[in-house]
Amino acid sequence: xxxxxMTQTTPAHLEYVLRLGDAALIHGQRLSEWCGHAPVLxxxxxxxxxxxxxxxxxxxxxxxAGVLEGKGRDEDTLAFLRxxxxxxxxxxxxxxxxxxxxTMIKGFLLGSFNLLMWSRLCGSSDEALAAxxxxxxxxxxxxxxxxxxxxxxxxxxxxxSHRRAQAALDMLWPYTNELFAANPTDDAAAAAGVxxxxxxxxxxxxxxxxxVLKHATLTxxxxxxxxSYGKFGRHSEHLGHLLAxxxxxxxxxxxxxx
Amino acid sequence: xxxxALDIPPGEQPKRTPDAVENAAYQAEFDARIDAxxxxxxxxxxxxxxxxxxxxxxxxxxxxxxxxxxPEGNWISRAPSLKRKAILLAKVQDxxxxxxxxxxxxxxxxxxxxxxxxxxxxxxxxxSSIFNYPTLNWxxxxxxxxxxxxxxxxxxxxxxKCSYGPYARAMxxxxxxxxxxxxxxxxxxxxxxxxxxxxxxxVQDAVNRWWWPSLMMFGPHDADSPNSGQSMRWGIKRIxxxxxxxxxxxxxxxxxxxxxVTLPDPELKWNEARGHYDFAAIDWDEFWxxxxxxxxxxxxxxxxxxxxxxxxxxxxxxxxAHADKQAAREKAAA
Numbered sequence: 001x002x003x004x005x006m007t008q009t010t011p012a013h014l015e016y017v018l019r020l021g022d023a024a025l026i027h028g029q030r031l032s033e034w035c036g037h038a039p040v041l042x043x044x045x046x047x048x049x050x051x052x053x054x055x056x057x058x059x060x061x062x063x064x065a066g067v068l069e070g071k072g073r074d075e076d077t078l079a080f081l082r083x084x085x086x087x088x089x090x091x092x093x094x095x096x097x098x099x100x101x102x103t104m105i106k107g108f109l110l111g112s113f114n115l116l117m118w119s120r121l122c123g124s125s126d127e128a129l130a131a132x133x134x135x136x137x138x139x140x141x142x143x144x145x146x147x148x149x150x151x152x153x154x155x156x157x158x159x160x161s162h163r164r165a166q167a168a169l170d171m172l173w174p175y176t177n178e179l180f181a182a183n184p185t186d187d188a189a190a191a192a193g194v195x196x197x198x199x200x201x202x203x204x205x206x207x208x209x210x211x212v213l214k215h216a217t218l219t220x221x222x223x224x225x226x227x228s229y230g231k232f233g234r235h236s237e238h239l240g241h242l243l244a245x246x247x248x249x250x251x252x253x254x255x256x257x258x
Numbered sequence: 259x260x261x262x263a264l265d266i267p268p269g270e271q272p273k274r275t276p277d278a279v280e281n282a283a284y285q286a287e288f289d290a291r292i293d294a295x296x297x298x299x300x301x302x303x304x305x306x307x308x309x310x311x312x313x314x315x316x317x318x319x320x321x322x323x324x325x326x327x328x329p330e331g332n333w334i335s336r337a338p339s340l341k342r343k344a345i346l347l348a349k350v351q352d353x354x355x356x357x358x359x360x361x362x363x364x365x366x367x368x369x370x371x372x373x374x375x376x377x378x379x380x381x382x383x384x385x386s387s388i389f390n391y392p393t394l395n396w397x398x399x400x401x402x403x404x405x406x407x408x409x410x411x412x413x414x415x416x417x418x419k420c421s422y423g424p425y426a427r428a429m430x431x432x433x434x435x436x437x438x439x440x441x442x443x444x445x446x447x448x449x450x451x452x453x454x455x456x457x458x459x460x461v462q463d464a465v466n467r468w469w470w471p472s473l474m475m476f477g478p479h480d481a482d483s484p485n486s487g488q489s490m491r492w493g494i495k496r497i498x499x500x501x502x503x504x505x506x507x508x509x510x511x512x513x514x515x516x517x518x519v520t521l522p523d524p525e526l527k528w529n530e531a532r533g534h535y536d537f538a539a540i541d542w543d544e545f546w547x548x549x550x551x552x553x554x555x556x557x558x559x560x561x562x563x564x565x566x567x568x569x570x571x572x573x574x575x576x577x578x579a580h581a582d583k584q585a586a587r588e589k590a591a592a
Contacts, residue, residue, distance in 0.1 A: 025340075029335065032334045032335060032343070032347055033334075033335060035327065035331045035334055035347065035350050035351070036327035036328050036331035036350065036354075036562070036566070037331075037562065037565070037566040037569075038566065038570065039566070039567075039569065039570020039571075039573035039574055040570060040573070040574055041324070041354060041357060041358050041361075042358070043570075043573075044327070044351075044354045045351055045354050045355060045358070048347055048348075048350065048351035048354065049351065051347055052344060052347050052348055052351070055340055055343055055344045055347065056344060058340060059340045059341070059344070062340075075340050076339045076340060076341075079340055080338075080339075099569070100569075100570065100573045152580070153576055153577050153580040154573070154576050154580075156579075156580045156583060157575070157576025157577065157578075157579040157580040158572065158575050158576050158579045160572045160575075160576070161572055161573065161575070161576030161579070164572070245335050245336055246335060246336065248336050249336055249337075249338035249396055250338050250339075253338075253454065253456060253457065255454065256338070256450075256453050256454050256456070256457050257449060257452075257453055258338040258339045258341075258342055258396075258446070258449055258450065258453075
């Protein structure tokens with residue numbers, strides 16, 4: 001994927017792509033923590049599969065971000081050698097796995113968002129981003145199907161699974177406010193045809209998500225004034241720990257190639 | 259990832275069951291097929307001892323794949339580049355996949371995956387003791403690919419021709435993926451050896467720790483391997499432990515030279531008369547200690563599997579409850 005033909009990358013364009021890349025990176029990292037520890041073997045394979053999809057998306061998006069930035073930073077420099085406040089993923093991505101219900105609810109909320117996002121980005125004015133979107137869209141369809149099925153199973157399953165799924169939804173739902181918070185980066189990216197303002201996806205997202213939650217007999221929490229700010233670089237306490245683990249080797253062996 | 263020569267203790271000697279005696283004609287046909295090198299399929303009559311031996315070997319192999327996800331999984335979150343993270347994730351996922359279809363192969367012999375899992379978690383069933391060693395630096399991931407998967411391939415290639423069809427066919431796929439893993443492991447080590455002095459030290463440290471356990475993967479010497487003879491007669495085992503081990507050593511010495519690492523055996527040298535490399539005596543006390551539960555990670559590995567299973571109980575129950583409710587709803591609507 002070469003540099004797209006363009007006059008000059010705007011900061012908003014780069015920021016927009018970094019948000020997508022970091023979201024994939026951090027969500028993939030969290031999913032990969034399950035590998036070898038899932039409730040059933042088939043789910044070990046599925047979780048690893050999804051983690052692989054997100055790591056793959058992160059590689060493409062961060063490589064592209066490096067090209068857009070034009071400072072010679074590659075996917076690994078961006079993935080491993082930034083400070084916490086320089087990551088642009090929504091806070092929801094970095095929330096701990098806690099239990100299988102949290103992972104599935106989170107995966108479903110994010111996956112439903114990604115599905116709409118990739119679908120719109122297939123028409124991006126940034127051709128490289130459009131190509132990444134076309135590939136990622138197929139993956140997102142599977143992610144939504146898989147996690148959505150589990151949301152329904154857990155919500156409709158036993159008393160315990162319902163309780164856990166509801167607790168996960170109550171915990172994570174407020175973090176979805178952040179996804180749709182309006183901001184100048186989105187406005188600029190939308191104006192340039194790079195991609196939709198994330199707030200434009202809110203209505204379709206809510207419609208799709210509520211249908212599954214209803215099927216799962218889960219109660220949708222009321223919206224609160226809670227706001228998180230991960231995509232603006234102000235994260236939860238969880239990201240620092242995740243990065244401490246993820247960045248350990250590249251930071252311990254400066255200049256090494258792997 | 260792999261099974262070691264799993265004809266290890268306690269030697270349960272195959273017995274002729276009353277069933278087999280009564281079915282002398284079937285037995286004769288079975289023997290003739292084995293002698294002719296034909297495969298035995300799930301629907302075919304087979305002696306009970308043959309079936310039991312296969313259940314034990316295939317399930318131990320499956321358990322080894324599942325437990326084998328843990329030592330390398332230990333490094334997924336810390337993989338030093340996104341490319342290596344993706345490769346490692348895919349590899350560990352492959353191991354889970356191997357476990358899945360090996361359990362399926364075992365199920366063709368009339369056992370259930372749940373029962374086999376229970377045997378693993380209760381400590382009754384064995385798995386390859388190589389996974390009771392810790393992965394202490396990133397190079398361990400590469401060395402496991404190179405040496406441990408390499409030894410596994412030596413063990414497993416003959417299994418592609420073993421007499422039990424479902425196992426043999428599963429092994430064809432397993433071996434293809436293992437070969438890929440071995441190349442990936444070696445590639446990761448080449449990258450490190452081409453890097454900094456510190457990286458080269460990591461590789462040498464990992465080789466020092468994994469070399470002898472890798473040689474132990476082939477199991478006890480032929481003379482101390484009581485069930486090998488019967489397994490060979492049945493066509494489950496095709497090449498002896500010692501022959502496979504020698505083949506592995508002969509192939510690996512040159513790979514180590516290319517890599518630029520020293521194998522930790524001062525007695526390792528080419529023997530012109532034998533046409534093979536000689537190597538030092540294996541510390542069988544260490545081997546049996548680890549097999550018998552006293553390795554560094556035996557407790558941790560099993561505890562991790564038990565925790566995953568217990569923590570996941572409510573998830574599995576939910577899936578069943580939902581399926582039952584769905585079925586009831588569909589029935590009511592019909």
